[in-house]
Amino acid sequence: MSGTGNGRVGVHAELTRRHRAVLPDWQALMYQQPIEITHGEGRRVWDAEGRCYLDFFGGILTTMTAHALPEVTEAIREQAGKILHSSTLYLNHHAVELAERIATLSGIEDARVFLTTSGTEANDTALLLATTFRRSNQVLAMRNAYHGRSFSAVGITGNASWAPTSLSPLQTLYVHGGVRTRGPFAELSDEEFIARCVEDLEDLLAQRRGGVAALIAEPIQGVGGFTSPPDGLYAAFKEVLDRHGVLWISDEVQTGWGRTGDHFWGWQAHGANGAPDILTFAKGIGNGLSMGGVVARAEIMNCLDANSISTFGGSPITTAGALANLNHLLERDLQGNARRVGGLLLSRLQAVAAGLSCVREVRGRGLMIGVELADGSLASAVTEAARENGLLVGKGGRQGSVLRIAPPLSLTVAEAEEGADILDTALRQAEKQAT
Numbered sequence: 001m002s003g004t005g006n007g008r009v010g011v012h013a014e015l016t017r018r019h020r021a022v023l024p025d026w027q028a029l030m031y032q033q034p035i036e037i038t039h040g041e042g043r044r045v046w047d048a049e050g051r052c053y054l055d056f057f058g059g060i061l062t063t064m065t066a067h068a069l070p071e072v073t074e075a076i077r078e079q080a081g082k083i084l085h086s087s088t089l090y091l092n093h094h095a096v097e098l099a100e101r102i103a104t105l106s107g108i109e110d111a112r113v114f115l116t117t118s119g120t121e122a123n124d125t126a127l128l129l130a131t132t133f134r135r136s137n138q139v140l141a142m143r144n145a146y147h148g149r150s151f152s153a154v155g156i157t158g159n160a161s162w163a164p165t166s167l168s169p170l171q172t173l174y175v176h177g178g179v180r181t182r183g184p185f186a187e188l189s190d191e192e193f194i195a196r197c198v199e200d201l202e203d204l205l206a207q208r209r210g211g212v213a214a215l216i217a218e219p220i221q222g223v224g225g226f227t228s229p230p231d232g233l234y235a236a237f238k239e240v241l242d243r244h245g246v247l248w249i250s251d252e253v254q255t256g257w258g259r260t261g262d263h264f265w266g267w268q269a270h271g272a273n274g275a276p277d278i279l280t281f282a283k284g285i286g287n288g289l290s291m292g293g294v295v296a297r298a299e300i301m302n303c304l305d306a307n308s309i310s311t312f313g314g315s316p317i318t319t320a321g322a323l324a325n326l327n328h329l330l331e332r333d334l335q336g337n338a339r340r341v342g343g344l345l346l347s348r349l350q351a352v353a354a355g356l357s358c359v360r361e362v363r364g365r366g367l368m369i370g371v372e373l374a375d376g377s378l379a380s381a382v383t384e385a386a387r388e389n390g391l392l393v394g395k396g397g398r399q400g401s402v403l404r405i406a407p408p409l410s411l412t413v414a415e416a417e418e419g420a421d422i423l424d425t426a427l428r429q430a431e432k433q434a435t
């Protein structure tokens with residue numbers, strides 16, 4: 001790593017040592033030489049050594065519009081000069097306006113919005129609402145899914161790599177369909193795949209005693225490696241779920257806000273009639289501020305009969321910043337930009353992969369692109385080489401074998417090409433090492 005002298009390298013090594021001594025072992029740091037990010041602008045971030053990186057992971061899908069977006073910074077600064085927190089016991093005009101905007105955008109009728117501090121808290125709340133509304137602690141989740149790290153979210157997570165306990169307050173049954181390319185139905189056509197997954201769901205529901213409260217699903221699995229079923233699956237599921245009185249919770253923590261280019265929410269890829277009963281969101285809306293939330297029809301949202309506030313959910317600071325961020329996203333049509341630039345980036349990466357045996361598949365939608373490697377052990381070699389050349393990408397999927405590309409939605413064509421060139425080099429290096 002190039003530094004500004006041995007003194008700085010020593011400071012960095014000492015910070016890494018202190019981090020490892022005091023933070024939990026399971027709070028993983030990326031890169032052999034962990035990066036200390038000090039600031040960002042647009043689609044780029046800088047580390048404490050002064051090195052600049054193109055951020056193809058957008059924080060961790062948190063920087064939705066751009067790093068240090070002036071409107072968001074100004075909204076936070078203005079609010080911080082007045083008051084940081086006043087509690088949800090009082091009126092907050094930013095929270096009301098943000099909730100109104102999100103209710104309208106959600107596609108859910110008679111929508112109510114509850115603001116939280118994270119995606120986990122949003123999903124936990126959605127599960128609380130669904131199980132209370134349906135008076136059942138049985139839920140359905142997709143295999144290979146990830147929904148957060150509270151006890152209930154971890155308890156329903158479909159892949160043990162992301163679930164540090166097998167204990168759960170909920171009884172969870174796992175449904176096929178979230179991953180198109182693996183499992184018993186992988187060889188089928190899209191229509192047959194959907195038909196078999198629906199059959200499997202019907203079969204599961206027919207065997208249950210007592211009602212099932214909800215199915216929770218990510219329209220595109222995020223941590224699971226940017227993998228999705230054929231379009232139409234969740235609308236077909238919705239029809240079955242409605243018949244059985246089971247609510248559908250669409251976890252849009254990664255797929256919301258136009259990231260997938262063609263649609264504002266991931267569920268919309270499955271058909272306009274398939275609106276979920278409950279939708280959860282987080283990550284990008286705050287552009288890095290700690291913000292999440294739940295949208296549900298009033299009858300579901302209002303089923304709790306005890307006070308259940310979130311101390312910091314919907315605080316003046318986060319709602320001011322999120323509102324400025326959302327306004328920028330809509331005014332600049334960043335969803336359209338994600339579609340256009342994401343389409344170019346996907347084609348470019350598919351062309352790179354065509355000549356390489358180390359890449360199994362390049363897939364994605366908008367600016368949510370996964371590069372699945374044939375061998376998971378190569379992923380670190382690729383991310384380390386990319387980092388050396390000034391590009392940050394994420395990892396996910398089983399054995400961490402999928403490079404996850406999810407830059408801020410304002411990515412330019414020139415930046416997409418720059419990042420693709422760096423990935424091209426990094427993948428070729430990994431290919432050479434592997435052979």
Ligand code: PLP
Nearest residue numbers: 118119120147148222253254282
């Ligand atoms: N749901 C999905 C789909 C996620 O990807 C994540 C986090 O990665 C969560 C929920 C949890 O969100 P948070 O980390 O904000 O609690």
